[in-house]
Amino acid sequence: AQSVTQLGSHVSVSEGALVLLRCNYSSSVPPYLFWYVQYPNQGLQLLLKYTTGATLVKGINGFEAEFKKSETSFHLTKPSAHMSDAAEYFCAVSEPYNTDKLIFGTGTRLQVFP
Amino acid sequence: DAGITQSPRYKITETGRQVTLMCHQTWSHSYMFWYRQDLGHGLRLIYYSAAADITDKGEVPDGYVVSRSKTENFPLTLESATRSQTSVYFCASAPANGELFFGEGSRLTVL
Numbered sequence: 001a002q003s004v005t006q007l008g009s010h011v012s013v014s015e016g017a018l019v020l021l022r023c024n025y026s027s028s029v030p031p032y033l034f035w036y037v038q039y040p041n042q043g044l045q046l047l048l049k050y051t052t053g054a055t056l057v058k059g060i061n062g063f064e065a066e067f068k069k070s071e072t073s074f075h076l077t078k079p080s081a082h083m084s085d086a087a088e089y090f091c092a093v094s095e096p097y098n099t100d101k102l103i104f105g106t107g108t109r110l111q112v113f114p
Numbered sequence: 115d116a117g118i119t120q121s122p123r124y125k126i127t128e129t130g131r132q133v134t135l136m137c138h139q140t141w142s143h144s145y146m147f148w149y150r151q152d153l154g155h156g157l158r159l160i161y162y163s164a165a166a167d168i169t170d171k172g173e174v175p176d177g178y179v180v181s182r183s184k185t186e187n188f189p190l191t192l193e194s195a196t197r198s199q200t201s202v203y204f205c206a207s208a209p210a211n212g213e214l215f216f217g218e219g220s221r222l223t224v225l
Binding site for chain 2: 046
């Protein structure tokens, strides 16, 4: 069975500071990994995904994530936070070629202070 | 307009009443999903559908019924609503092995 653990339900950073949102996964097969963002009163939008190939994945809005198999991690980073990054972020995992069954983490709410 | 739409966006009902949440997508995606979002649980899959007339249970299907007579519609029915079904419900659609696209959510309160 697959699972995802997001460490920290709330993360606060100052504008311009590094953003680091943590995600660890458990999977018996090589996983596909995703980060979604949810702005207030909206649905989820895909930020980035890892399927195969390069382990450093770049997404929208300056976010990137690195797949580290040895650490079973897929942490999301952004070098410099912007006020507009304030949102809830969800990590998700699926089996390869089976992205219709995503398992979501519990989410991390990012606050950005001026 | 193209996209995925949910209705109603907000609904208040009473325990024991039947409620139907509607979901409509214009992309002709084969897959459609219903998730519920609760604090501390993230998103949990209720039901999904791989094509018209094909549906399957997700992680938390009890108390819910779905149908998919047409590719573009995937209604979710709570036959007898309970307070534990107070939640935000998200519909999503996706092509096979493709990205999920989410609706804006339906906030349901059961009194």
